[in-house]
Amino acid sequence: MHEGTSALRAEDLQLLRSLAREPVLPAPFGPELDLTAEARAALLPDAHSRDQMELEAGLLSAASEAFNHLHTHPEGSLTRPVPVIGASLPRRDRLQVRIVPVAVPPLLHELLPFELDGEVSGIPGVRARVHRRSTELFLLDAPDAVVELVGVGKKAWQAATAWRYAFNLKAPEGVSLADASPERLTPDESRSLASYGRAFGPVDIASGFVRRIAVLRHTLWVRAWPTGGFDLNVEWPGDEPRQAHVALQLAHPVLGLPGAEIGAPGILHIPAYCRADSGGDPDEIRRLRFRHTELPSGRSPEDSGLAAFQKGARPQWDAWRNTLTDQAG
Numbered sequence: 467m468h469e470g471t472s473a474l475r476a477e478d479l480q481l482l483r484s485l486a487r488e489p490v491l492p493a494p495f496g497p498e499l500d501l502t503a504e505a506r507a508a509l510l511p512d513a514h515s516r517d518q519m520e521l522e523a524g525l526l527s528a529a530s531e532a533f534n535h536l537h538t539h540p541e542g543s544l545t546r547p548v549p550v551i552g553a554s555l556p557r558r559d560r561l562q563v564r565i566v567p568v569a570v571p572p573l574l575h576e577l578l579p580f581e582l583d584g585e586v587s588g589i590p591g592v593r594a595r596v597h598r599r600s601t602e603l604f605l606l607d608a609p610d611a612v613v614e615l616v617g618v619g620k621k622a623w624q625a626a627t628a629w630r631y632a633f634n635l636k637a638p639e640g641v642s643l644a645d646a647s648p649e650r651l652t653p654d655e656s657r658s659l660a661s662y663g664r665a666f667g668p669v670d671i672a673s674g675f676v677r678r679i680a681v682l683r684h685t686l687w688v689r690a691w692p693t694g695g696f697d698l699n700v701e702w703p704g705d706e707p708r709q710a711h712v713a714l715q716l717a718h719p720v721l722g723l724p725g726a727e728i729g730a731p732g733i734l735h736i737p738a739y740c741r742a743d744s745g746g747d748p749d750e751i752r753r754l755r756f757r758h759t760e761l762p763s764g765r766s767p768e769d770s771g772l773a774a775f776q777k778g779a780r781p782q783w784d785a786w787r788n789t790l791t792d793q794a795g
Contacts, residue, residue: 510721511558513673517608522561523665523672524589525551525603525613526679528577530689535572537772538779544762544772548687556677560612563676570615570622571629571786577603578630581654582640590655590664593644596623606651607659625789632782667692668752671736674723675700675754681715682707686761696750701757709756716754723754732756 506512513519529550536548550569555562565573579588595602599619605611618626634640643652651659665672672690675698682688685702692698709732717726717734729735734754 506720506724507558510677511556512677512724513561513670514558515608515611516669517605517611518561519669519673520664521589521592521603521605521611521613522676523667523669524592525561525563525577526672526676526690527665528573528588529569529676530691531576532569532572533687533689535575535779536569538775539568539783540776540780542772542776545686547685549683549685550688551676551679553683554677554679555616559610560614561677562614562616564616565618567617567622570618571626571782574626575630575633579643579652579655580634580640581643581652582637584654586643586654586658588643590658591651593648594623596620605664606649621790621793624793625786628789629782629786632785635781667694668696668698671698671723671752671754675716678716678721678723681712693755697753697755699755699757701759703759704761705758709758712756726754729753732758 513522532550533548536542536550537544542548548569549566550573551563552566553564555564577588577592578594579586579590579592581587591605591607592603593606595604597619599617601615601618601623603613603615630642634642643655646652672692675690679688682700682702684707686704687702689701690698713728713732713734716722717728723734723736725736727735727737732755736752736754737750
């Protein structure tokens, strides 16, 4: 049993032991379980606050954009796996993630706030504390919200900075807000937060999904985006894993998204996941929708049109590789 279960009530421990012996079906097919929030959190904790949810939703959005940059890598192809988040390690006070090394530069490019012509891209208010072997991303206006990039230490950060610098030469009038104002929100960030918020869509579902993204760890890539304020779409290529299999895992009565119920094929209904700290109306129905796309063909970069994009992206990848090589030397 997980070490976090030591302080649970006897009823919860008995129920968890029985579930370990006998699999149970998710709602609406299985029984309703009398499992406390403390028991859930001991096994797979969800985000502790609205700010934490927004930060994790922003991470998922940035990862969904970062994989496009990976196709521009000199060795990239449409059929080569381009995962961004290698592993997700939920904690009570933060989310720890392991980022695939080659994905660190484009992820930080999409995630860190950048101002161009008065518009802010990335996550407003995000700043970083870079340590020797990890980097903490936090919110200036909510410092208790933290995502830790495990394994992204000073060397990886410097190489990613070189990539971002080369990329941003295409927009020399833009400003990296984390560099320009490391300790306080800029006026552009404050306006963006007041006008648009930090993250769009059902951030509670996005946060819950990224904490369980391991269900899609064997796909070529994963992309997620919101539709309105209630739906989160998740797309991966091909038929493996099958949507029904992913739905069963994400609707698991103990380890799945709290309140998730299997609806029509490819859809999870999440009516009870809106907590007091996630915002919104508890009676609203949120949906997690699975989107299918065909596996890409095995055409060469020249035939698929990737070669031109790879040529244009060569400077930033050279800068990244050269920085890593210099550090190794």
